[in-house]
Amino acid sequence: MQGLARFSYYLGILSFIAAWSIYIYIKKEPNGTSAIQEHEEMVHKGVISFLKREYFILVLFLFLLSILLGLSLNEWGTSISFLAGALCSIIGGFCGIIAATRGGSRAAEAAKRSGEPKALILTYLSGSVMGLAISGMGLLGMGLLFRYHGGDPDRAGYIYGFAMGASFIAIFYRLGGGIYNNAAVFAADLVGRMETGIPEKGPRNPAVIAVGVGNNVGNIAGMAADLFDSFAGAVIATIAIGATLSITPEFYAKFPLVKDIEPANIRLMYMAMPILVIMAGMLSSFIGIFSVRIFQHRNPARVLRHTILLADGLFIIIVAIIIYNMGMPWGSFWAILSGLLCGIAISILTGYYASGPVIRRIAGQSKIGPATVIISGLAAGMLSACLPILLLCAAAFVGYQTAGVYGIPLAAVGMLSTAGAIITVYSCGPIADNAGGMSEISGLDLETRKITANLGAIGHTTTAIGKSFATGSAALTAFALFTAFTQVAGLEVINIKKPLVLVGLFVGSLVPIICSSLTITSADKVASIIVEEVRRQFREIPGLLEGKDGAKPDPRKCVSISATSALGKTFLPILIAVLTPVVTAFLLGSETLCGMILGSTVMGLFLALLMVNGGTAWDNIKNYIEKGHVGGKGSINHNAAIVGDTVGVPFKDSSGPAMNIIMKLIPVVSLIIAPIIPAVGYII
């Protein structure tokens, strides 16, 4: 059965083709009035112009880094897999994001012509292009690498670069896209408030297009690249542990095989296992995604949930069959199941926090003033971090108890295998939100707007759930990569009593702290650049300020200069996250590095959950008040909630999610440089 793993990339290609076919199908659907078409085209072009700028920087960066990697490791296999990981993420993400920009208008039009079910299906299918394309590229890339290096434990190291490539793309998307997105929102708001007579959402405001672009590149592409990175990281960590596992009699005594297997094949079985598992996930995702047609007449929120649950259910059955057939210890099954359940539990919890009594309570206190909203939001964000952290600990621990060190990455794989279906649903969120915006712009009838508003609200919650799912899976992947690093570096004992390991722990905790500190203020700075450009356009384009016909803003210019500035803000955090483990490893040795990885995970996980959940809470408080509760729009309460929401924007859209990647980047860099780390540091 494990021979199947060698052909996994065919499944990846199949998935990619499916994604492309769906895109062509969507593209053919009608997309409304000329106003909508024009708006969509502008956003689409803005996205392309943002991505072009990003790719330009990335190509330089990737090229340099792969050469540096090759020279320092003295082999080129890792450089190639590094480039492959980056390329797969870029290609998959590009296809997905192109489809996403086309989805909103078509869903709105479908709502008008055929009602809710059709609108839901179009939203869902637009999201599925991202889900299928990016998970397909993952399976294709890792499948091909496994085909050539997977048969030999000594060459397994060549594969690890894939995860690092994925991490690099993810941090650029999450941070660059996130900062850009926040800045656009701030700028549109500032322009609306400060320049007289221009409505915040009006098409004459060149920053409005930037907001649409930001929503796509920040929320959709960032989330997808992040989950792709976790997906790749979990699989690679499992392969790494499989390749280095000490398969001793004690190991068998503890985790007995179901069948007798030729000893020479056992290691290969452990290495092939994660590939087979993600193949199972891909198949289940197909069925989950296409089941949307069957579920379409139910409540949209349920439809989204059911497609994932169907995929998860099928997946776990296929996994059981695989394990039984291969004769692996049953412990692996429990490890995968624990990761899967952990992901589901985190999603349910976030759903509760995002809509529950917490929001109503804080909204009720907003009359005391903005400070109370801020404090209560922070308190709620802190508290909401606790249960997910405990759940992640439980998943990792169950993984270890049931399958040894191999079980920890396997739990992460279990959480992420159905990435195809998961990314689809979480990509739907911003698309549905977008459909709501589109129907507002084109002034569709009340019935239609009710449908799109409902879709938008569901999309909103889905986006929030997607964010904490991404954080949870990133943390579990970080555990997995940490375990893989200790195995590959041959560290049996990491004694935390040693002061150097302790120092590592604290220094590690500083990395997420510094990166958060640097990035939460970035959006402000980029926003001021956008505002400057908007002012210039109003000044220099005749008739724009007066709203004359034919006077059109130049949103592409606006997108382009702000993209450059946002991407520029990502360099320092990335440099810190990459250099800290390298410097620590060479100066203070590999045990200190382990302390560092753990410190960054502890702090990164907390900051990510605090910022994402706190930011979401503030956003929901504002929305709750805007629906007319506790005073409604324009009341003191509403003003207080706006302050909270403004603080929350960089929390939930850039800095918080960026912590996900920082958590993974540090252990993945460590894993790559493991072969050249000195046993003791140079200065100790």
Place this chain on the structure above:
Amino acid sequence: MQGLARFSYYLGILSFIAAWSIYIYIKKEPNGTSAIQEHEEMVHKGVISFLKREYFILVLFLFLLSILLGLSLNEWGTSISFLAGALCSIIGGFCGIIAATRGGSRAAEAAKRSGEPKALILTYLSGSVMGLAISGMGLLGMGLLFRYHGGDPDRAGYIYGFAMGASFIAIFYRLGGGIYNNAAVFAADLVGRMETGIPEKGPRNPAVIAVGVGNNVGNIAGMAADLFDSFAGAVIATIAIGATLSITPEFYAKFPLVKDIEPANIRLMYMAMPILVIMAGMLSSFIGIFSVRIFQHRNPARVLRHTILLADGLFIIIVAIIIYNMGMPWGSFWAILSGLLCGIAISILTGYYASGPVIRRIAGQSKIGPATVIISGLAAGMLSACLPILLLCAAAFVGYQTAGVYGIPLAAVGMLSTAGAIITVYSCGPIADNAGGMSEISGLDLETRKITANLGAIGHTTTAIGKSFATGSAALTAFALFTAFTQVAGLEVINIKKPLVLVGLFVGSLVPIICSSLTITSADKVASIIVEEVRRQFREIPGLLEGKDGAKPDPRKCVSISATSALGKTFLPILIAVLTPVVTAFLLGSETLCGMILGSTVMGLFLALLMVNGGTAWDNIKNYIEKGHVGGKGSINHNAAIVGDTVGVPFKDSSGPAMNIIMKLIPVVSLIIAPIIPAVGYII
């Protein structure tokens, strides 16, 4: 020479007598107009009524806990030292706070009659009562315990309870006093804003007295109890490590003795060392404190600094003499010096953050709105946590490199030995602040008000520095107690690769998170109770609202009910901090407990520094704007800064400082229960 340690408590008694004499001297100084006298008397009575309420709760709590300790450890020595630690902190703190309530009015009057130097001396001496009384009680308590148990390593365990007693008082003072203080500030402000015609600071507002009380019980008593706790924790940790150190030939090879010492005496020497060091600190503090008379004509900010630096300089010379005389390895000297320098460096850094360009930059951005102030303040708070954390790591590491595991607690002792002088200076801060308030109330002449305003500003900065010094010393003490716990529990290796230890790390990080989350919103709740009571008084006391003569508010009632409510809010966080290590130890074993301690230190240290430094930054931004910069009082900028300051109040005055105690409480509880912790947990 080490025989001297047996008589250390005489020095403690001497110090206590000195404190009392100073108090009598201050009490005799004139204290201004009858308005001031009346105000002072009300605050004084309010403080007494707060403390009475607190002691009532504490007595019950301490009594129960000491019995529980005795029964579960099956010996009563620890219970006795636990009560001793609590009692010493209570007595010392009580004397200090009584003197503090008398200082403000006398300093203001002295400013009027004799000018700045005399005002400074009275402020300083009022603070020195706290410094001398509480460090004297520490030396007395620990000296006596050492006298009876210190000669025998097997009985050293009886001493450890002292540190736990100190921790308990500290958390009650920090949290209860802190929450009370915040609530009073909020309530006075709310009453001033919401009830028409009553000025926020007017004497008719019963909440105004509560603010004065809060300043004393929150800022002065809380800080002193916290530093006393660190002081005791550091000394006890050193004794514990001295008692359990494995004094092998390798140890000598690494840390050679200066003289030949009889082998039987070596362990006793290691145990007596910290007592001798704090005796040296006490002597140096005496000289430092009384040097204020020599320095009095200099710039007040310098005087405060110079008294500490003089004490530190003398201290390190005496320590060198002690070490040379005893024949200890010179490494101990370097460990002590590294702690001392770390403390000085942290103080300098905070001075920079509290007054530097950061404040001006954020103040300049305040025109964009409150959200920008919040985000920039959080970013500044995060960034300002980094250097202190690195400094603390460096101090602990230098301690370890120069004196082995024994060097880590020794560094903490070095940082805290001159507690007498340090607590004196940090107690001056709120007293000087108070003197400024007093001269405003009594309408003293412009010249006098300039002097007291200057003193107040310096006091403000000193308070901020005191807060981060307290956090730094708490973290170093936490390291020391952690090391002591691992030694006493006999853990040579704590393998962080084991998933259970990892789980401990994450669970430990949750304790400070949950406690912060619970406490940052407490002040809001208590404030609403105060507001309710103030409204009742305005309703039921005839003529109060109209400001008729003879209609007096009942501030004691106001203090009393809010004290009960504030103290009630401390139970849950204390319970969590105490129970988590106990439950973890019994269910998951001592290695997991080690992970837990470290997790709580990493997170507690970060949250403490973030909240204290962030809160201070917001406070300073408001003050900077109120001085007429970037728009001045009443501008949009000022309103934005007020929101920041309101968020910052619970950050810097209750939740942030409470983290200090949480960090120490967890390892100290672990140290106490070490003898009865099972090797492996009950459920694993």
